[in-house]
Amino acid sequence: xxxxxxxxxxxxxxxxxxxxxxxxxxxxxxxxxxxxxxxxxxxxxxxxxxxxxxxxxxxxxxxxxxxxxxxxxxxxxxxxxxxxxxxxxxxxxxxxxxxxxxxxxxxxxxxxxxxxxxxxxxxxxxxxxxxxxxxxxxxxxxxxxxxxxxxxxxxxxxxxxxxxxxxxxxxxxxxxxxxxxxxxxxxxxxxxxxxxxxxxxxxxxxxxxxxxxxxxxxxxxxxxxxxxxxxxxxxxxxxxxxxxxxxxxxxxxxxxxxxxxxxxxxxxxxxxxxxxxxxxxxxxxxxxxxxxxxxxxxxxxxxxxxxxxxxxxxxxxxxxxxxxxxxxxxxxxxxxxxxxxxxxxxxxxxxx
Amino acid sequence: xxxxxxxxxxxxxxxxxxxxxxxxxxxxxxxxxxxxxxxxxxxxxxxxxxxxxxxxxxxxxxxxxxxxxxxxxxxxxxxxxxxxxxxxxxxxxxxxxxxxxxxxxxxxxxxxxxxxxxxxxxxxxxxxxxxx
Numbered sequence: 476x477x478x479x480x481x482x483x484x485x486x487x488x489x490x491x492x493x494x495x496x497x498x499x500x501x502x503x504x505x506x507x508x509x510x511x512x513x514x515x516x517x518x519x520x521x522x523x524x525x526x527x528x529x530x531x532x533x534x535x536x537x538x539x540x541x542x543x544x545x546x547x548x549x550x551x552x553x554x555x556x557x558x559x560x561x562x563x564x565x566x567x568x569x570x571x572x573x574x575x576x577x578x579x580x581x582x583x584x585x586x587x588x589x590x591x592x593x594x595x596x597x598x599x600x601x602x603x604x605x606x607x608x609x610x611x612x613x614x615x616x617x618x619x620x621x622x623x624x625x626x627x628x629x630x631x632x633x634x635x636x637x638x639x640x641x642x643x644x645x646x647x648x649x650x651x652x653x654x655x656x657x658x659x660x661x662x663x664x665x666x667x668x669x670x671x672x673x674x675x676x677x678x679x680x681x682x683x684x685x686x687x688x689x690x691x692x693x694x695x696x697x698x699x700x701x702x703x704x705x706x707x708x709x710x711x712x713x714x715x716x717x718x719x720x721x722x723x724x725x726x727x728x729x730x731x732x733x734x735x736x737x738x739x740x741x742x743x744x745x746x747x748x749x750x751x752x753x754x755x756x757x758x759x760x761x762x763x764x765x766x767x768x769x770x771x772x773x774x775x776x777x778x779x780x781x782x783x784x785x786x787x788x789x790x791x792x793x794x795x796x797x798x799x800x801x802x803x804x805x806x807x808x809x810x811x812x813x814x815x816x817x818x819x820x821x822x823x824x825x826x827x
Numbered sequence: 828x829x830x831x832x833x834x835x836x837x838x839x840x841x842x843x844x845x846x847x848x849x850x851x852x853x854x855x856x857x858x859x860x861x862x863x864x865x866x867x868x869x870x871x872x873x874x875x876x877x878x879x880x881x882x883x884x885x886x887x888x889x890x891x892x893x894x895x896x897x898x899x900x901x902x903x904x905x906x907x908x909x910x911x912x913x914x915x916x917x918x919x920x921x922x923x924x925x926x927x928x929x930x931x932x933x934x935x936x937x938x939x940x941x942x943x944x945x946x947x948x949x950x951x952x953x954x955x956x957x958x959x
Contacts, residue, residue: 491922523921524900525939529952533938561940561950570952574843574938576877810922819899 478605481648482785483545484640486538486798487757488531488617489744489805492521494817496630502814503625510630515718519633519745521812521820522619528557529570531636531750532617534800536575539613539638542649542798550577550640551609554599555585556592556616556749558667571615582609589665590714591775592616593637593749598781600641601652612641616749623673624823631717633745635805637753649794650760650769653784656700658692665776676776681716685778690714690724693780694772701784705730709767712738712755714774716746724772737762738769743806756785758802765789829944835951842953845878845936847914858914880936882910882956889925896942904928908956919955933959 495518500507510516522531532555540547553572560567568583586592586599593616600612617636622628641652664685667674677685690713698704705711711734713721718741725735738755741747747754752773759769769785795801818824838859840846847858851874852867858878864871887906890897897903904920906928920928921937934956941953 523939525921525941525955527940527950529950530937530939537938573839574952576844 478643479645479651480601480605480641480643481645481651482639483611483642483647483649484539484541484543484794485638485649485757485760486535486540486542487635487637487754487802487805488535488538489520489635489747489754489802490522490526490531491808491810492523492812492820493518493809494521494812494814498814498817499630513719514627514630515722515742516630516745517742519631520635520747521817522634524820526634527561527619528555528559528617528636529561529567531619531634532567532571532615532638533574535617535636535638536571536613536615538798538800539640540575542794543640543647544797545611545640545642547576548580550575550611550613551581552600552603552612553577553581553583554596554612554614556588556596556614557585557618558587558589558592558748559618559620560585560587563669572613575613577613588779589775589777590716590746590748590751591773591779591781593753594771594773594781594783597639597641597652597753597783598655598657600639601655604641604643607643610642614639614641616753618748618750620746620748621673621821626673628674628676631741631746633741633747635744635747635750635754637750637757639753647790648788649791650788651786653786654697654701655781655783656693656697657779657781658689658696659779660689662689662776662778664778681776682720685776686714686716686720686774687724687727689778689780690772690774691727693782694728694770697770697772697782697784703784707768708770709734710737710759710763710769711735712752712759712769712771714752714772714780715739715741715755716751716774718742740802740806754802760787760791761795761801761803763787763791765791829948830942830951832949835949842941843938845880845954846875847878848873849876856912856914858910858916878910878912878914880954882908882934884920884928884930884932884934885909885915886930887920887928896945906956908934921955921957923958928958935959
């Protein structure tokens with residue numbers, strides 16, 4: 476890419492409530508160890524009754540703005556990626572933009588691509604700032620996803636958001652977005668029909684032809700396009716529908732799994748869908764040193780992967796200090812729910 | 828009962844961004860927006876301002892018997908918040924029960940759904956507060 480784009484601020488949000496796999500397994504007569512070890516899940520986040528993709532995106536974006544110290548009025552576009560937008564028709568992005576004070580001189584739209592709508596928003600942001608169509612773009616991914624009661628997804632579907640303020644002035648980058656590569660096909664591994672409360676999925680089909688084909692395809696394509704090999708990177712963040720798939724992807728690519736651990740958040744907060752890979756990226760940015768190289772590859776069912784080369788800059792350590800509510804703060808504060816309260820929080824009963 | 832759309836829309840700057848008024852004559856801050864400074868009367872000049880969202884609990888009560896639309900959230904804490912800049916407002920304290928809060932606790936504004944017109948109406952968003 477001839478013109479530069481980069482992250483000038485990032486922020487996250489994870490709701491306070493958690494439920495453990497043991498508690499869900501107790502209801503459905505499953506073996507908790509099978510979930511814990513088989514899916515690599517310790518617990519997952521659960522939103523409060525008054526939280527949704529919009530409210531979580533607002534809090535994550537406020538943290539990103541605080542880090543960037545940029546006036547919200549300078550934001551030229553707001554894109555919110557989610558598969559649980561609170562309205563079927565009426566944008567989440569306008570709610571977020573208005574709450575941040577970015578309106579009215581800007582454009583906005585909602586995006587949906589299962590778990591990768593957040594990275595789709597980042598790519599659009601890169602395009603807009605590097606083509607001078609906008610000075611700053613806010614790109615966020617947020618989800619309060621649902622799993623069908625008793626389904627494997629009920630153990631993993633969490634809630635959370637990550638937001639990025641993307642700019643074009645190198646002097647402001649906390650991390651440069653050096654390049655991106657995508658790999659997309661029509662693959663029916665996971666879907667939710669209009670008006671349906673819960674998604675359906677292809678079970679084992681979600682593995683090899685869906686997650687692994689696209690994640691490996693995008694990552695290898697990125698290596699080829701920019702002339703990198705796995706050893707050039709300090710950290711890898713892969714989409715994390717559970718705690719196991721990203722480690723398996725690393726092994727298939729011949730990557731030391733240690734380089735994946737810093738960005739692996741799903742075991743602690745569940746799969747936050749559109750937020751998942753980018754919360755993982757924020758987790759890495761929270762610990763990375765200046766001058767390090769991060770590879771991020773998202774995955775969205777349906778299916779596609781976006782891969783990025785991200786280089787941290789000297790500004791990163793100072794920028795981090797400006798945000799009190801970083802990912803560790805959100806992850807460490809928690810209140811556990813039993814299955815009954817969880818049902819109420821997620822309105823899983825028809826009468827709620 | 829659903830809130831009138833025009834009322835909700837008019838209150839968006841106040842509910843989303845804590846927009847209120849400041850009198851440039853006497854420097855008194857008001858929330859919500861005012862058209863007239865009761866201290867300065869015709870000599871007052873009111874300008875729009877955004878409050879920081881920082882404040883402290885002035886008083887609070889646990890609501891056990893919630894009004895229609897908020898039943899699922901009961902019991903919840905409703906508090907009078909004294910904003911750092913001066914004015915007081917009433918709002919819910921999220922993620923807290925009676926034993927978690929006391930008068931004087933520092934709080935910060937958060938953005939949440941404040942009511943939802945079920946099953947097909949609007950979702951009304953606005954300010955709530957969270958203990959720091």
